[in-house]
Amino acid sequence: MVVGGGSAGWITAGVIAARHKSHSSDGVKVTLIESPNIPTVGVGEGTWPTMRSTLIKLGISETEFIRECDASFKQGAKFARWMDGTEGDYYYHPLMLPQGFPSVDLAPYWHKFTAGDPDPISFSQGVCFQEAACDAGLAPKLITTPEFGSVANYAYHLDTSKFAPLLQRHCTQKLGVTHILDNVVDVVSSECGDISHLVTKNSGNLEGDLFVDCTGFASVLLGKHFSTPFVDRSDVLFIDNALAVQVPYEREDTPIASHTIATAQSAGWVWDIGLPTRRGVGYVYSSRHTSEDEAHQELRAYVGPAIDKLSVRKIPIRSGHRATFWKRNCVGVGLSAGFVEPLEASALVLIELSAEMISQQLPACREVMDITAKRFNDTFSYRWDRIIDFLKLHYSLSKRTDSQFWIDNRDPATIPESLQNQVALWRYQSPGDHDFTSNNEVFPAASYQYVLYGMGFKTDFRYRAHMLADEKKAKEQFAQNASMKQKVLKSLPTNRELINKIHQHGLQKV
Numbered sequence: 001m002v003v004g005g006g007s008a009g010w011i012t013a014g015v016i017a018a019r020h021k022s023h024s025s026d027g028v029k030v031t032l033i034e035s036p037n038i039p040t041v042g043v044g045e046g047t048w049p050t051m052r053s054t055l056i057k058l059g060i061s062e063t064e065f066i067r068e069c070d071a072s073f074k075q076g077a078k079f080a081r082w083m084d085g086t087e088g089d090y091y092y093h094p095l096m097l098p099q100g101f102p103s104v105d106l107a108p109y110w111h112k113f114t115a116g117d118p119d120p121i122s123f124s125q126g127v128c129f130q131e132a133a134c135d136a137g138l139a140p141k142l143i144t145t146p147e148f149g150s151v152a153n154y155a156y157h158l159d160t161s162k163f164a165p166l167l168q169r170h171c172t173q174k175l176g177v178t179h180i181l182d183n184v185v186d187v188v189s190s191e192c193g194d195i196s197h198l199v200t201k202n203s204g205n206l207e208g209d210l211f212v213d214c215t216g217f218a219s220v221l222l223g224k225h226f227s228t229p230f231v232d233r234s235d236v237l238f239i240d241n242a243l244a245v246q247v248p249y250e251r252e253d254t255p256i257a258s259h260t261i262a263t264a265q266s267a268g269w270v271w272d273i274g275l276p277t278r279r280g281v282g283y284v285y286s287s288r289h290t291s292e293d294e295a296h297q298e299l300r301a302y303v304g305p306a307i308d309k310l311s312v313r314k315i316p317i318r319s320g321h322r323a324t325f326w327k328r329n330c331v332g333v334g335l336s337a338g339f340v341e342p343l344e345a346s347a348l349v350l351i352e353l354s355a356e357m358i359s360q361q362l363p364a365c366r367e368v369m370d371i372t373a374k375r376f377n378d379t380f381s382y383r384w385d386r387i388i389d390f391l392k393l394h395y396s397l398s399k400r401t402d403s404q405f406w407i408d409n410r411d412p413a414t415i416p417e418s419l420q421n422q423v424a425l426w427r428y429q430s431p432g433d434h435d436f437t438s439n440n441e442v443f444p445a446a447s448y449q450y451v452l453y454g455m456g457f458k459t460d461f462r463y464r465a466h467m468l469a470d471e472k473k474a475k476e477q478f479a480q481n482a483s484m485k486q487k488v489l490k491s492l493p494t495n496r497e498l499i500n501k502i503h504q505h506g507l508q509k510v
Helices: 006-019 050-058 062-068 107-114 123-127 130-135 160-174 220-225 292-303 305-309 346-360 366-396 404-409 417-426 445-454 461-467 471-491 495-505
Strands: 031-034 044-046 072-074 076-080 090-094 155-159 178-181 184-189 195-200 205-207 211-213 230-232 241-248 260-264 268-274 278-285 312-316 320-322 330-332
Touching: 006 031, 006 050, 006 160, 006 211, 006 346, 044 346, 050 062, 050 155, 050 160, 050 346, 062 155, 062 160, 062 495, 072 495, 076 130, 090 123, 090 130, 090 445, 107 123, 107 445, 107 461, 107 471, 123 130, 123 445, 123 471, 130 471, 155 160, 160 178, 184 220, 211 220, 220 330, 241 292, 241 305, 268 292, 278 292, 292 305, 292 312, 346 366, 366 404, 366 417, 366 445, 417 445
Parallel strands: 031 178, 076 260, 211 330
Antiparallel strands: 044 155, 072 155, 076 090, 184 195, 195 205, 230 320, 241 278, 241 312, 260 268, 268 278
């Protein structure tokens, strides 16, 4: 029983139903109940490349997804003014691994070859051709590339208010999910403490073996019924509000950025997500460091006077997560489990990861559910900690001194010890897979390299100079990346060109 719709509810219901053959008579029965009275929040949102495999599992074609969800291609994120706040201060976190990684770590060679250069090539530009593709506004593939295939690794930008209806139709029509529109008025426990059934306004009592709480911030089952504590992480991540606005393009042929743009401000940062018909823009900020009026003025300075004619919505953010994600026969997915600011777009991928683990580990009977629950809790406690570490890394490396927000973010008291220990190691060695011992990592070592060296972090390789013995191989990798850069710049269409062709002709089916 999935309680709540939206992206969390429908992705979870769909992944379980697809794997466990809910459309067949002997498959697992999946029911989703959602309130007809809860409006959707239609902001532009980013995914990870994992969404491609999720769509494949669900059986949704890429052409249909792009057409129905006003989606475009995303190849990474550009961080502007995060290091010192100057006009030319920016770096990229691409969605591709550095050239040759992990068999060849180009980080120490990049440091060596650019040392002393007054205008060195950036790390991401030197080791990955994707930055050049983003700068040129290019798509990650050709119209002749099959669905979900790629020239460069990619994710999506999409209108989430259109994603849930697509998932709903597909899950109910193709995957056998039962859909109930009704309000839950009570949650009843059995003698053992499990949820026995839900009491609804119009549909009577609804029983289930496993209840998935996708009720958003309300967390009706996990938070309210089970009183599962919320672990507040605002001591690490200060962002607690967002002002969001939908910005129309000036022309129909305005280029669509093929990456998320994150531009630092005095007390947070502005996201800028390009969809085919508009941009999703918003300022996420810390109310401890600025007022709503001041935040609105900074957002206006970014968008321009046109914002005065647009609707700006305020969205509260509570950074943190539940102390337990799976309690008895209830598991929280999405906002009911937790939320942090949208930096690095972790919201949807956490839903995907949760749905996949629930589906793969779906208990055969109640006797083994507690074992599965412990594994799930251990896994997602670890993942939340690593996500928070990674997001904090962006702030803690900044050299900005123009506002208290940036100064406070460098205070060691606000930086988790786990992150401080990693950074201490990385002063003498570049991040590598050996630094992460779990198979539940969310961000690979390469992502840490992109952020560290994009932010101007220096690693002292003098103590490992003896390991830089294969310059010939390293130079070959740099040359290969440079060659690939020229190739994609000549061959790939722009993001808008490819999106237009997909709407007209569709992509080749796999």
